[in-house]
Amino acid sequence: MADSAASQAFDILILGGGSAGYACALRSAELGFSVGLIEKGKLGGTCLHNGCIPTKALLHSAEIAENAKTAAKYGVKASFESIDMPAVNAYKDGIIAGKFRGLTGLIKSKGITVIEGEGKLTGQDTVTVDGTAYTGKNIVLATGSYSRSLPGLEITGNKVITSDHALTMETLPKKALVLGGGVIGCEFASVWNSFGVDVTIIEALPSLVPNEDAAIVKQLERAFKKRKIDFSTGVRFAGVEENENGVKATLEDGKTFEADLLLVAVGRGPVTANLGFEDAGLTMDRGFVITNERLHTGVGNIYAVGDIVPGLQLAHRGFQQGIFVAEEIAGQKPVVVEDVNIPKVTYCEPEIASVGLTEAKAREKFGDDAVVTQEYNLAGNGKTSILGSAGLIKLVRQADGPIVGVHMIGGRMGEQIGEAQLIVNWEAFPEDVASLVHAHPTQNEALGEAAMALAGKPLHG
Structure with a gap:
């Protein structure tokens, strides 16, 4: 995948090849800068491989399942038999593979140097990758996010899983618990319900999708009840035990739930630990990189974009920020878009x-x-x-x-x-x-x- 780095010095050196990083790379190249793009995994990051694209593919399969169930209502003779998860995964993986090929081809066509490996910030203008130092007149940090858990809650990958594990399941549970009633939790609950899984959501805050308008929350909760997606809100999670039959989850009020597995969907944390950010003098807050409104860190010519910057953790926000920083470096003075004015979509039904x-x-x-x-x-x-x-x-x-x-x-x-x-x-x-x-x-x-x-x-x- 990677091009060999003909040069180790760039106008713009980007750490992270997800939505924010590759958008910054593409726009920077268009503006005539030499660009180095460092990525330890696959270009496209979480959104393409473990987030937006695969989850929406699952949601489309779920929509097709619902269409089959209700076909007679529309005068179509069809029936719903079952979900073939290997086939669902093949469809999902095919979408990812196609988009990945397109992205890597586009990156190559723009003359962007892709550097494979795990990078670490080792100076105000230097990122070291597997022992080799690369320099940039401007550094852009775009290291993304990971699936968080709660203190003391161990993700085993077996019966206590995150969305990463849920995206590769070859068989469906009969009954599932979803810890977290935000975007990720509601989307997976919606998919699994359409696939025939008995789903219960556990949310500590007083409602599902708590950041949405109250009228929308009311409609969603009514719709989920109609779909027989159960949920318990307003009580904190206390713990979970794995047993031979699955899991037993306990809330702080003593209520218990049993299921085949527990999906932990309590949000995402910034990937910034042990990457040299603090040593370089960057201001950090709970793992997030603090910037001004123009995404500058206040140190040298170092910028930060995407999920590591406090605020909405959305692929399109990171994408816009990556473009913004490229244009900022070029002196184009792009317009700042406040988080409140960035669109949000939760793709449940x-x-x-x-x-x-x-x-x-x-x-x-x-x-x-x-x-x-x-x-x-x-x-x-x-x-x-x-x-x-x-x-x-x-x-x-x-x-x-x-x-x-x-x-x-x-x-x-x-x-x-x-x-x-x-x-x-x-x-x-x-x-x-x-x-x-x-x-x-x-x-x-x-x-x-x-x-x-x-x-x-x-x-x-």
Whole structure:
């Protein structure tokens, strides 16, 4: 995979070849810089090999399974028999392999030098890889994240697993516990439920997907109950024991759960330990690299991007930050995008898509009297009815001002996030969006109708 390093000195030297690192490398090369890209594993990082792409492939298999189960409703004679996990994995792995080939070919075509091995920051302009020192006029740290656990909770890889293990399972459990009701936990719970697994989610916070708007949370929990995905919220996890039959998990209130396995989905931690960051003088906080708003660490010409920078741990955030730093180094003064204005999608069924402030955060920022909201029930949307889905779109507006939050839940709502993030980032008023023409019949027109209602001229309300 790797090119031999003809030179050991570069304009930009990047440590980590995941979404943030390779995006920085590609944009840097386009801008005419010589680029060295250090990666100990495979280019593409977690997103391509252990995150975004494989999980969404599983979710698509789950959607196909649900379609088979409900085919008769749509006049199609079909039946659901079972899940063939080796075949599911072959499909998933084929997608990954194709994307990996494309990425490696693109990196090579741009003249980027790929350096294989585990790098360590050994100076303000130096990264050492397996005993060889490479220098960069600018250093970009993009070392990514790993699946976290809880103190005292050992990941055995057998009956106590992380999402990494879950992506390579050849057989399905009959019953599974999911520790964590955030994005990862809800996505795997959704997949396994569609595959016929009895799933229970355990979440310490008062609700599932706790960072989403309360109206969206309510809809998701209602949908999960309808799908018979059980969940226990608001009580902390105490411990788990493995036995010959599986696992027995205990909560702090004494409640116990038994299952074949426990998936630990309590978030991801930054990969920064023993990489020389502290020795180089970087400011660290709980393993994260602290930067200013322009992603500079305050030390030399060292920048940090992606999951190692505090904030949202999203591939597209890292991708944008990688591009940002390349353009920053080139003196182009790119625009800073705040985390709150970065779109988020949880690909469970129903899908959640959001960008901007929740109603609670908006009221906290602007005051109760300065916030107006509008909810549009997707039951009134023709395409949603055709798809057999349900859900809602909620808009949050600063009174007499722009839309500051868009929150959606329903089938395939992630496909609507493009317009939503433009609305929020361009500070559009409801009247601006209401005047646009949204194609019929699409789910996208529901976003337009929500804006029309918020602008005081509801069409179907």
